Amino acid sequence: MPKEVVIVNNNKLIKLLKQNGLSITDSRRKILQLFLEQDGALAHGDIEKKAGEKFDRVTVYRTLQIFVDKGIIHTIPTADNSIRYALCKDECGEGHHHDHHIHFVCDNCNTTYCLDDVVTPEIKLPKGYSAGHVEVVVEGVCKNCQ
Amino acid sequence: MPKEVVIVNNNKLIKLLKQNGLSITDSRRKILQLFLEQDGALAHGDIEKKAGEKFDRVTVYRTLQIFVDKGIIHTIPTADNSIRYALCKDECGEGHHHDHHIHFVCDNCNTTYCLDDVVTPEIKLPKGYSAGHVEVVVEGVCKNCQ
DNA sequence: TATAAAAAAGCAACAATGTTGCAAAAGATA
DNA sequence: TATCTTTTGCAACATTGTTGCTTTTTTATA
Numbered sequence: 135m136p137k138e139v140v141i142v143n144n145n146k147l148i149k150l151l152k153q154n155g156l157s158i159t160d161s162r163r164k165i166l167q168l169f170l171e172q173d174g175a176l177a178h179g180d181i182e183k184k185a186g187e188k189f190d191r192v193t194v195y196r197t198l199q200i201f202v203d204k205g206i207i208h209t210i211p212t213a214d215n216s217i218r219y220a221l222c223k224d225e226c227g228e229g230h231h232h233d234h235h236i237h238f239v240c241d242n243c244n245t246t247y248c249l250d251d252v253v254t255p256e257i258k259l260p261k262g263y264s265a266g267h268v269e270v271v272v273e274g275v276c277k278n279c280q
Numbered sequence: 281m282p283k284e285v286v287i288v289n290n291n292k293l294i295k296l297l298k299q300n301g302l303s304i305t306d307s308r309r310k311i312l313q314l315f316l317e318q319d320g321a322l323a324h325g326d327i328e329k330k331a332g333e334k335f336d337r338v339t340v341y342r343t344l345q346i347f348v349d350k351g352i353i354h355t356i357p358t359a360d361n362s363i364r365y366a367l368c369k370d371e372c373g374e375g376h377h378h379d380h381h382i383h384f385v386c387d388n389c390n391t392t393y394c395l396d397d398v399v400t401p402e403i404k405l406p407k408g409y410s411a412g413h414v415e416v417v418v419e420g421v422c423k424n425c426q
Numbered sequence: 427t428a429t430a431a432a433a434a435a436g437c438a439a440c441a442a443t444g445t446t447g448c449a450a451a452a453g454a455t456a
Numbered sequence: 457t458a459t460c461t462t463t464t465g466c467a468a469c470a471t472t473g474t475t476g477c478t479t480t481t482t483t484a485t486a
Binding site for chain 3: 466467473486
């Protein structure tokens with residue numbers, strides 16, 4: 135029985151899934167592939183458009199959820215009620231995300247980038263507050279839209 | 281005809297609405313009052329629960345939208361797809377928000393605070409990117425939950 | 427490789443959230 | 457108070473997200 139979905143980068147994909155104790159299914163390969171061949175982040179809607187013709191909407195939700203749980207992707211907060219997702223670096227794992235980079239959203243093309251080389255700054259909080267994770271989102275014009 | 285909605289701080293409310301060229305209506309007074317008597321930020325859902333018994337859902341949406349447009353409140357991005365709203369400082373106005381403070385979300389009580397005294401840090405971006413607004417959200421434990 | 431057990435996907439139904447057009451009501455103005 | 461303008465509420469709809477259950481696929485094992 136021939137596979138219906140053509141997968142590039144098959145080895146990397148499968149390795150990444152296996153590393154995280156996930157079974158190899160078409161939807162997981164397809165959705166992970168989208169992230170691997172993508173520079174910026176993806177909103178749920180993007181993924182549903184690109185992968186959803188082949189997979190049920192519920193499957194996309196569950197797949198993204200499990201990828202976040204396993205530390206394969208992370209979420210990026212936005213001001214427009216549409217969570218973006220992007221691949222995590224290798225240090226992330228189940229139960230603990232280590233994303234200390236900042237995020238950049240382009241005003242023009244609306245692409246969201248992980249700026250992996252820009253670390254989140256130290257924030258001095260008022261007395262009584264203790265900091266956990268710090269999330270920085272910069273909005274501006276990206277390298278392709280200048 | 282007696283007013284049904286009891287409004288505290290009536291003068292301040294009305295002044296704020298008039299300053300922004302808005303007509304004085306029950307729903308605007310009620311929703312603005314919620315923000316004035318509130319320490320943290322409010323999600324749309326919160327507002328709908330507190331004000332929505334008296335006002336239509338659509339009215340709440342439209343009122344929040346117009347408050348944002350006029351620079352009376354601003355939005356705070358979160359990672360859980362629920363935009364929070366908080367009062368702006370005086371410098372904000374129609375078409376230009378000037379919120380350089382950071383936001384804090386408590387892990388425990390889930391309250392969102394505007395830390396008005398903590399300014400957003402300078403972020404050095406990679407070549408090719410130009411920064412507009414910088415949004416910082418710190419997640420941790422707040423003063424009331426330590 | 428065939429089979430059984432476990433995991434995931436698909437489906438249907440539903441809940442919550444957000445949007446639009448239009449008629450009715452309330453507010454502003456003279 | 458009368459009139460014009462703005463806002464509200466309603467209804468209908470679109471989109472987004474969730475849940476339970478059955479079928480299919482994957483994995484483990486003989």
